[in-house]
Amino acid sequence: MLIHLSGLKKYDRLIPPGVLVTPVMIIILILPIAAPAQTVSVQGFITDGSSGQPLEGANVIFREIEEEQIYGAAADRNGFYNVTGIAPGRYELQVSFLGYTPHTDTLHLGDQPNLILSVALQTDPEQLDEVIVTLRRTGATRRSVGVQRLSTIELRRVPTPAGSGDLASYLLTLPGVVATGDRGGQLFIRGGTPTQNMVLIDGAMIYQPFHIVGFFSAFPQDLVTGADFYAGGFGSRYSGRVSSVIDVQMREGNRYESMGSVSVSPFVAGVMAEGPVEEGVSSWIASVRRSVIEHTSPVFLPEQQPLRFESHYFKFSHSQDDVRCSASVLHTYDRGRMDFEHDDAVQWGNFVLGGRCLSLPEGTDMFREMNLSVSRIGNTMNVGHSELFSNVFRSSIDVHSIRMAGGVRINYGLFILMKFLNYDMQELFFTRRRSDTFISGAGGYLEAGFPVGRRIRIQPGGVFAFYPGMYGIVLEPRLQASWQPFGRDEEELSAAFGLYRQPLIGVADRRDASSVFTGWMLSPIDEKQKEAIHALAGWGQSLGDEFQWSVEGFYKWIRNQPVPVWSTNAQFTTELALAHGYVYGGDVRLDYNRGPFYGSAGYGYTLTEYTSAQDHFSVWYDEPVQRFHPPHDRRHQINMQVGLELRKYTINIGWQMGTGLPFTQPMGFDERIRYGDGLPNVRTIYEFPRMIMDRPYQARMPDYHRLDVSMERLFRFGNSGLRFQAGAINVYDRTNIFYYDVFTHRRIDQLPIAPYFSLKLEVR
Amino acid sequence: MMSVNEKTKDKCENSLPNAFGRDLGVFVLFLCYRKKKHPDKPSRQLEGGLLPFAFCLFTIYVLTLSGCDDTFQPIQENPEHPFTIYGHLDASVDTNWVRVTPVRETLYLEEGDTTDAVVTIEHLETGEIVTLKDSLFQRAPRIFVLNWWTTMQLEPMQSYRLVAKKPDGRASSATVTLPDTFPEPIATAGFVNIDVYIEGVKNLADASVYYLVRDHVNNSSINFKFTHLKDTVRTAMPPGVHQFNFNPEEHESYIDDFFYEIPYTILGRWIYVASAGPEWIYFPDYDERELELPDAVTNIENGAGFLIGVVSKRVEF
Structure with missing residues (x-):
């Protein structure tokens, strides 16, 4: 070898x-990892109601009814979403995805700091054609x-x-x-x-x-x-x-x-x-x-x-x-x-x-x-x-x-x-x-x-x-x-x-x-x-x-x-x-x-x-x-x-x-005969085939x-x-x-x- | 004979896809040209704008590129190595054999491959030139090697030039000087080993023990060579004497294992020693990777390989 x-x-x-690791780790470690106590965090899965498939990109929006404050997130490849930092109050929830009937609900948030809310959307046949066009557009x-x-x-x-x-x-x-x-x-x-x-x-x-x-x-x-x-x-x-x-x-x-x-x-x-x-x-x-x-x-x-x-x-x-x-x-x-x-x-x-x-x-x-x-x-x-x-x-x-x-x-x-x-x-x-x-x-x-x-x-x-x-x-x-x-x-x-x-x-x-x-x-x-x-x-x-x-x-x-x-x-x-x-x-x-x-x-x-x-x-x-x-x-x-x-x-x-x-372009081939064990008898010696080349991988x-x-x-x-x-x-x-x-x-x-x-x- | 590069190009130029692509490209060019010629009657599909222009350009480009690419060159031009030469010229033998291989485009020399090379030896002191004869040896099914021989009597202390030349004038050559002759080696049998003393040799090129063995099943003879070049030492007293020893029983045990249950007979045993001329290189000193390189360890001008002049002695025991 x-x-x-x-x-x-x-x-x-x-x-x-150390040059990179140290500052990166310090930055990560000093980050706050607990949400402020006075806010609410909501998370869940958004899926297709008929097949159960996760709907990546589905939009989840919480609209505060009185203050018009809006919080939102999009579902990831697992259909998972997470909305944090929501102020307690009454909200209208809207979950939407192209080709599906939007899901709406009214919620009161604030009773518990962490809420799990998963939604299965139903397909909307009337929107289907529009969806196809829109998907292509995007x-x-x-x-x-x-x-x-x-x-x-x-x-x-x-x-x-x-x-x-x-x-x-x-x-x-x-x-x-x-x-x-x-x-x-x-x-x-x-x-x-x-x-x-x-x-x-x-x-x-x-x-x-x-x-x-x-x-x-x-x-x-x-x-x-x-x-x-x-x-x-x-x-x-x-x-x-x-x-x-x-x-x-x-x-x-x-x-x-x-x-x-x-x-x-x-x-x-x-x-x-x-x-x-x-x-x-x-x-x-x-x-x-x-x-x-x-x-x-x-x-x-x-x-x-x-x-x-x-x-x-x-x-x-x-x-x-x-x-x-x-x-x-x-x-x-x-x-x-x-x-x-x-x-x-x-x-x-x-x-x-x-x-x-x-x-x-x-x-x-x-x-x-x-x-x-x-x-x-x-x-x-x-x-x-x-x-x-x-x-x-x-x-x-x-x-x-x-x-x-x-x-x-x-x-x-x-x-x-x-x-x-x-x-x-x-x-x-x-x-x-x-x-x-x-x-x-x-x-x-x-x-x-x-x-x-x-x-x-x-x-x-x-x-x-x-x-x-x-x-x-x-x-x-x-x-x-x-x-x-x-x-x-x-x-x-x-x-x-x-x-x-x-x-x-x-x-x-x-x-x-x-x-x-x-x-x-x-x-x-x-x-x-x-x-x-x-x-x-x-x-x-x-x-x-x-x-x-x-x-x-x-x-x-x-x-x-x-x-x-x-x-x-x-x-x-x-x-x-x-x-x-x-x-x-x-x-x-x-x-x-x-x-x-x-x-x-x-x-x-x-x-x-x-x-x-x-x-x-x-x-x-x-x-x-x-x-x-x-x-x-x-x-x-x-x-x-x-x-x-x-x-x-x-x-x-x-x-x-x-x-x-690239490939190796040979100049030709011959045999190589070894002298390391003494003089070779060319009539009986075993020879090694050899490729004569300049450098490997020079040609294309x-x-x-x-x-x-x-x-x-x-x-x-x-x-x-x-x-x-x-x-x-x-x-x-x-x-x-x-x-x-x-x-x-x-x-x-x-x-x-x-x-x-x-x-x-x-x-x- | 057509080279590999020429064959590749020829096959490509005459291929169906190449001709088909070219013809189709010309046809599309014709169609596109017609559309420009009658702007008042545009085609429904290619009406106006950059799209039809881009479509025509792309189609023509694709079609004219089709077929095979005749620029492919599997073999690089080889002006530097017309021949590879290996072997030794020995003043002690009647017939000298050398390996002179035209550097070829295929891995092995195959049956039917001919050479139009001319190989000569020139005695530099007298100017005498002898042409060597070629002989094709078969190594394995469909694998051959080309050796050349001459009965020209070579003399110690003389210089010879071996030249291999192609009809186009390209040639490889090597000049070697044979050493002086030396006394017959002395072999003395000890309790187990045989000691061999070689005197008067400056460049020891070989120190081996040979056994000629008859295989009674295949009715063939095999030469077994046990080399001792690497374990040869120079003695302090007397100075400049090469010495090695060997155990014949070990050699014969190896031969016995080789034949296993096949009946055989040892027909002859001898010690072989060779003295080399000034061009000698002590090969065991070199790394195997370096020795593989055609230009690294060679005395061939405009070629690869190694040729040496020697005087040898053979002692039966």
Whole structure:
């Protein structure tokens, strides 16, 4: 293992921990945490009365009848709201959400300091059409610095060849999100590698949720209520990853009526069903999806696609009084060959068992969330007669609380986790032999969001974590801030800054970005956790009712990134060294919504550069340290999406373009003969194939671009419906390279033009 | 023969999607042009404003970009390393073999790959030039290597220049000087080990023990080499003498394990010692990563590899 980092001393301490941690903690600790005794605090859940789904964004307003004083709040992604500092008196309560009949009531507040008041709104059929228009007008995605709140409306607008949207397809339309192609299930977000992304499903970790066919994930539109996508700068709630967070909330089953759907397309077939267990109180939802492309591809594509995936999901939800609990289980399986002519196959499977409870403890102004989860990922790859494998078993309990103190929102939480890792990657990484490792840890976080004047809001916080016998106590300061210079939500300048660490790392042979097999091990070498510092700032603005635009810039420092050792050995096996580096760039995005039309366009620029010091660099290049752009350094990306929803028809057109990824361009091949054991007999000696090259990753693949179109028609039969979708992937048949094997000069292309149609039958 | 880069470009230019995209792009350009030509009869869909202009521009851009990209160059130009040369020129043998490999675009030399290289040895003192003959050796199914040989008699203390040249004039070369001859090594049998003393050698290039073994199942012969170069020491008395020892029973035990239950016979055993010329590099001193680099440890001009001149001795025991 080469881990000499002598040339990198200047990065050794990116930030002295005390510089940031101390003032942040002091600020948090001196905050008032008890509400003034003479005021009242009201909190509760706002849900859909028919399905029980939380209504994010619902408005809760208390209007004082005599004084005309108004207090209000909006429900968060859990449907939770909290209004504090209300003066005692008589109030008119109004709870409203577009598409629902407003709920009004008259209350006398002041008898008790903390009141819990949950409301289930009923849908208003007369408002429904208006709602659809209005939602489009406001845009379905909320953006703030580093984070996008994704809704099912957004997912549906990105066509996938399966009759419904999918989180994977949607993410790939975002600037800064890079995939190596339409297979592999690997997402590189703003220069981070796939294993640096934290993906949560109802609070439970899932390691590799994106399927081997790149349009699909374990999160189809039908099962998801929304997702928070943090491309960087995420808050203190999330720890253990250094690049991004995708926090997915899964839908609850309908509590009042049973329904289901069956769908089929040349890519995937699926069945979904849901219904009440106890009417109005508990429900279930189940889904099974399985790819069929392996069987259908010989018919509609030039060659068979040896790719298979499936996912199984079940969720039980129970809601009573002010406690909402759910339990879910998810299983996924992926298997395939990236190089169709080669027998080497990779497969992985996820298993997630999670339980979550949201509660409003009586007599307090507190919201509490508790998650209990068990996650497992298993990766294997067959190389010749050998099998590489890497498994992670993770179990965790985490508790999160929110409470208001005056105008200050305090978030805090604790977690306990344990992980068991076992792997054998000797065939891939010389020095990473078979190993079984157990690690346990605990930690917590504290952050406080408070206003500074009327237009500025800051949220300092910090994470502490402790892994006994491994890393000691670590602190990670975080800070988020926003400024609304014109006093309107639609025009906001926001910024985020934070230190992030990752104890568990995934290593892959990143000599080629299309490498799929990932081995998980403790981070990484010499008990150094992988580290990153994020700094980002952005501006978002609405231009009238139709346009929204946003711009965001970011800079990330990276430390202790495992990279393959540079070697001229022309062989599959590699060694690992450490690199440091940085990523910077910016995104611009424009959204347009007018009547039945919608569209978006985005441009992203990302530059990723690593610095590595390896023993032989002084001999190779006369310098001990080398800088390079890793194979996922896609510099420019453009995404465009336009659509039209006209009565029963929906038309979507999507175009995406990315500049070429770096690859190692050989000057040629020869054999290397060793003299270390004496003179070689060239007639009998075993020689080592060698790749003669200048520097790795100096050349770039051709640019990638693809146009997808789809048209959907809904046929209604009473309460049931049949959705017919027809479209094509890669309409102009661009031959985008997925993978080029420089050893054999075999070129593996992404999907050619792939026309398809899908059917989805929805039954109530 | 067409290079990999040329093949990639050719395949791309003649591909159906490329032609389809270009043609469709031209067609859309034609349609857009027509709309401008008749402003009084605008199309219903593309009437007025920036939208039709943007639509046409985008469509043309997309379609003309379609097909495959013929700028893709899998192989970088290689002006510096036309050949890789390995081996040694030995004044003590009748036939000298060297490995001269044209640096190629594929990982392995495959059957049917031909070389139009010319490899020569020039005796620098006399100016005599001899052309070597090539011989294709099979290493594994579909994997071959190219060796070159000559029966030219080489002499100690003389300099020779080996040149490998391509028809386009690009060439790699190495100049080596053979060392002086030296006395036959002395092997003395002890209680367990055999001690070997080598006198008169400045650059010791090899100190090994060989066993020629007959495999009776496959009817083939195998040379087992046990190297002792790294554990050879220079004695204080007499000064400048290289010495190493070995245990023949350990060697034969290894051979026995190797064949397991396969019947075999040891046909011969000998000690091999080689003295190298002034170009010798003591390779065990170098890190393996450095040795992998084509330009790091080499005496080949305009190429990679290593060639050395030697005088060798073989002592049967």
